[in-house]
Amino acid sequence: MTKAIECINLVKKFGDYCAVDHMNLSFEQGQITALLGPNGAGKTTTISMILGMIKPTSGEVRVLGMPSGTKELRQRVGALLQDVKAADGLTVKEVLQLFRNYYRNPMSLERLLDISGLHGDVKRRASTLSGGQRRRLAFAQSLAGNPELLLLDEPTVGMDIEARGRFWDTIQALASDGRTVLLTTHHLEEADAVADHIAVIARGQVVAEGTPERLKAQTALRTVSFRAANAPAEQEWLTLPGVEKAECNGERIRLYAQETDVLLFTLMQSEWGISDIDIQSASLEDTFRSLTGSNKQAIIR
Numbered sequence: 327m328t329k330a331i332e333c334i335n336l337v338k339k340f341g342d343y344c345a346v347d348h349m350n351l352s353f354e355q356g357q358i359t360a361l362l363g364p365n366g367a368g369k370t371t372t373i374s375m376i377l378g379m380i381k382p383t384s385g386e387v388r389v390l391g392m393p394s395g396t397k398e399l400r401q402r403v404g405a406l407l408q409d410v411k412a413a414d415g416l417t418v419k420e421v422l423q424l425f426r427n428y429y430r431n432p433m434s435l436e437r438l439l440d441i442s443g444l445h446g447d448v449k450r451r452a453s454t455l456s457g458g459q460r461r462r463l464a465f466a467q468s469l470a471g472n473p474e475l476l477l478l479d480e481p482t483v484g485m486d487i488e489a490r491g492r493f494w495d496t497i498q499a500l501a502s503d504g505r506t507v508l509l510t511t512h513h514l515e516e517a518d519a520v521a522d523h524i525a526v527i528a529r530g531q532v533v534a535e536g537t538p539e540r541l542k543a544q545t546a547l548r549t550v551s552f553r554a555a556n557a558p559a560e561q562e563w564l565t566l567p568g569v570e571k572a573e574c575n576g577e578r579i580r581l582y583a584q585e586t587d588v589l590l591f592t593l594m595q596s597e598w599g600i601s602d603i604d605i606q607s608a609s610l611e612d613t614f615r616s617l618t619g620s621n622k623q624a625i626i627r
């Protein structure tokens with residue numbers, strides 16, 4: 327089957343700064359994929375190139391088997407971007423009708439209103455909607471063309487818990503119709519809950535990729551915590567084998583590492599007076615922070 331999206335050796339430079347750095351990504355049709363990464367990782371720049379809104383410095387993007395940004399793709403791809411301007415002078419119904427008119431096979435107005443939860447607000451001007459309601463209207467606009475492929479840049483920003491819940495239910499229903507969804511998020515829990523596939527982005531590159539389960543299994547960190555009667559200088563913990571992060575809380579030290587056997591051996595051989603050792607799995611947040619952070623971290627409380 328044709329891939330939904332393929333980024334091949336994709337590069338985007340702004341002056342000397344490389345926002346997307348030889349990125350290779352490919353997504354199957356009919357799946358929900360999350361681009362997960364911290365601020366400035368290059369997610370929006372990647373989405374903008376997939377949409378054909380900005381040109382790559384080098385490399386290639388193919389969308390539904392075509393070069394990005396063609397007229398044909400504009401009919402088949404829907405997008406929700408970060409800063410959407412509502413057509414403020416129009417009512418909710420007029421906005422949705424206007425967007426439906428751009429497309430040859432639009433989604434029904436009823437379904438768009440169901441999805442946005444704005445049935446009771448059809449006659450209100452878009453300018454009078456709250457921030458969360460505008461975001462829901464913008465989401466419905468992105469679906470007006472009944473798209474096969476949906477690109478969502480931080481879709482849940484500004485939505486309350488109820489709106490978020492309904493939003494994720496809608497995304498899952500859209501995917502079960504056979505549509506492909508690519509979304510960006512900072513929130514690991516969101517990606518974990520809804521995505522079939524996650525690509526973790528940091529500094530313009532893919533640093534880990536796979537199903538949520540595979541990613542978790544491959545990248546899980548463990549914590550080793552203990553007391554040290556003769557602790558060395560704090561930064562020294564980061565030089566130990568496999569240690570990604572160190573926290574010192576009074577006498578108790580906590581080290582985060584992927585592989586702990588050699589670390590434990592090193593600790594036991596040391597002259598630091600190690601006692602009261604406890605080993606546990608680290609939280610997923612800690613694991614992803616270590617994947618996307620640029621440096622090892624020492625946190626001293």
Ligand SMILES: Nc1ncnc2c1ncn2[C@@H]1O[C@H](COP(=O)(O)OP(=O)(O)OP(=O)(O)O)[C@@H](O)[C@H]1O
Binds near residue numbers: 371372
């Ligand atoms: N038009 C531009 N000119 C110069 N630098 C830019 C431009 N667009 C993006 N950048 C830079 O490229 C990097 C990647 O930005 P991008 O918006 O793609 O990140 P992001 O992962 O979407 O971040 P966020 O989660 O904050 O939205 C950032 O350092 C940003 O400042």
